[in-house]
Amino acid sequence: MAASSLLSFENEVFGLYAWYATAVTLKMMFMSLYVSQYRLRRRIVVNPEDVRGDKEKAFRIDPDIERGRRCHRNDMENIPPFLVVGLLYVLTAPTVSSATWHFRIFVISRFFHTVAYLTPLPQPSRALGYFVGMCATVSMAINVLKIGHM
Numbered sequence: 001m002a003a004s005s006l007l008s009f010e011n012e013v014f015g016l017y018a019w020y021a022t023a024v025t026l027k028m029m030f031m032s033l034y035v036s037q038y039r040l041r042r043r044i045v046v047n048p049e050d051v052r053g054d055k056e057k058a059f060r061i062d063p064d065i066e067r068g069r070r071c072h073r074n075d076m077e078n079i080p081p082f083l084v085v086g087l088l089y090v091l092t093a094p095t096v097s098s099a100t101w102h103f104r105i106f107v108i109s110r111f112f113h114t115v116a117y118l119t120p121l122p123q124p125s126r127a128l129g130y131f132v133g134m135c136a137t138v139s140m141a142i143n144v145l146k147i148g149h150m
């Protein structure tokens with residue numbers, strides 16, 4: 001199959017990639033809303049120009065906001081690599097079954113990581129979510145590296 005066909009919705013694997021990539025990107029974007037609603041409700045800001053009222057209280061450290069920010073940062077460390085490697089993986093023309101499992105495992109593990117981080121669930125729950133997602137991306141990367149340098 002030509003590269004142009006691989007990167008089109010005629011290719012079932014590309015359709016799967018588009019679906020899972022969009023779902024996990026929306027999840028990552030949701031983290032901004034999660035942090036923002038705490039900021040608004042508790043009137044905690046990040047910039048001096050945002051302060052309305054008590055300056056002392058406006059800059060206090062809030063454990064829920066900090067947890068949400070760490071969770072968001074962890075998404076940003078892991079989801080963009082999945083988006084890049086996953087797209088290159090589509091170009092290796094994997095089977096539908098193999099691609100489905102790679103994408104599905106990554107996305108489920110990232111949702112699980114978020115639940116484990118925000119709840120919080122006892123460790124090693126969060127570490128497991130992180131590690132399984134990372135394995136899915138590394139496995140796709142190995143496929144790309146094998147095919148990309150022939």
Ligand SMILES: N[C@@H](CCC(=O)N[C@@H](CS)C(=O)NCC(=O)O)C(=O)O
Nearest residue numbers: 070071073074077126127128130131
């Ligand atoms: N940047 C991460 C690298 C390692 C990592 O992603 N660990 C996972 C599993 S323990 C995690 O959820 N880390 C917490 C975090 O990034 O805030 C860190 O500093 O912890």
